Amino acid sequence: MLTREEVIKIAQLARIELSEQEVEKFQKELSTILDYVEELKQVDVTGLEEVAQVTGLVNVQRADIVVDHGNREEIFSQAPEMKDGYFKVKAIL
């Protein structure tokens, strides 16, 4: 089973604050999932390419042209806090 410290570390990487009960719960639940996929380790995949794009497309490109969608106001209207046309965030340091 994953340790408390491992779960707390994962949650920090994922930027999700967990309660004490959640740490305990996810210790069990994440371990259940990791046990479930354990069998894959036995599968022989020698010489097989990873599936990167399932229908086989390669480097699809479009012309690099600026398109004005004209919805700047609507996009910014969804932000919790704005200042002078910028997203406002808490101090980083």
Added chain:
Amino acid sequence: MNLEYLSLTELRALLDSKKISSVEMTRHFLERVKKHSDLNAFITVCEEEALKQAQEADDFIASPGENPFLCGIPYAAKDMFLTKGIRTTAGSKILDNYIPPYDATVIKKLKDQKAVLIGKTNLDQFAHGSSGETSAFGPAKNPWDKTRMPGGSSSGSVSAVSAGLVPWATATETGGSIRVPAAFTGLSGWKPTYGRVSRYGVIAMSSSLDSIGAVANSVEELAGIAGVVSGRDEQDSTTGQGDVPNYAPSLSKDIKGLKVGVPKEYFIDGMDTSVKERVFEGIKQLEKMGAELVDVSLPNTKYGSMVYAIICPSEVSSNLVRYDGIRYGHTTKEAKNLYEVYAKSRAEGFGNEAKRRIMTGTYVLSAGFFDAYYKKAQKVRRLIVNEFNEVFKRVDVLACPSTPSVAQKLGKAAEDPLFGYITDQLNIPGSLAGLPALSIPCGFCKPSDGETPSMDGLPVGLQIIGPQWGEQKVFNVGYAYQQATDWHRKHPSI
């Protein structure tokens, strides 16, 4: 006029002949939505916008010229599709008040047809689930038996369509989210080839798997809808480059000589025997109509759910990074610094299932584990893709069960972290290979987990899987089957 369960072609004829207006039709379905609100099929009903769209459709119909297939006909969209100006939640509190600034490509195409959006349907939170129960807005219910799940993640879409609250609905599938709920509610569900339909503006779950489809009362209707929503999109570079065939006009019920593969691994140990029987009857029906049955084997099927249990959370953890409490969506009131804005906003906004998937993905992608999990899974995925490719050299389509059981009791999924991987195990391998598929109703059976008030029992789904871009073949088999049977005309008594 009784409009519920009329086909899209019948509704089209009523509108074209002006026997009814789009406004009247829209009001009719809005009434039904209100009357059956206990199903919890909708998160948002957009009555005002719908009536406005219906009026516009009526004006268009009154003007000379042909009307588009879906013009004036009401539909519902799974609440994963961004709808400009109409709240879109993905079934999560983190997007509780989110008003999208643009339309998904599919929504735009439907607007171009002058189809009428009447509401946004309930779903598992971020489409994470197979029962509908992970929705932050409470589970949608199965109209055949309200104590049971409609299946997920497209839970509200199937609940609404099978109850006749709306003629059809959009849906999305990553690994079973269209086929499972269609099977559980006796509907026809189309999971397209990966990239057949644009994902632009559909909230991302697992980007190498997400496919955009629909649920309706028949395959004929799905073929018509497919013709409207499919096609290349500049905004989604993973859409197919090829032209879209003319699905509906090309439908053929002649399946003589068609080779239908029956994969033995899809009749798993522990599945309901009566589900197995109904599915075999369905397959026998195809044989009776001239199809040639071929026994095939797909031995790597058993690894599908395990591969999915790595790839899906990995891509989820990456896609859900964007919910940071800064640009849109829920933001915490408790933060003292930037880290806490992220960590608390996400803790407050995400439900348990989303947290579990994000953390699983974060773990398997983290330094030291990437090769052992993600890379390995993508290689085993190749094994599954190759195996399907080999089989499709010998057969035209595959026929098998859509699910191992009929709809289960609500509450079943809540505390089992593996529930979805088990329920979806017959859909996931095809999803990993990007294959198109249908679930169509093929009979009823009594559930093995207690009584049901439904006199008929609960619906069973027959799954038809085709090779990539083989939509027409899959549609033809489903269409042929529905010309010869009437399971798709059975509706719940609500």
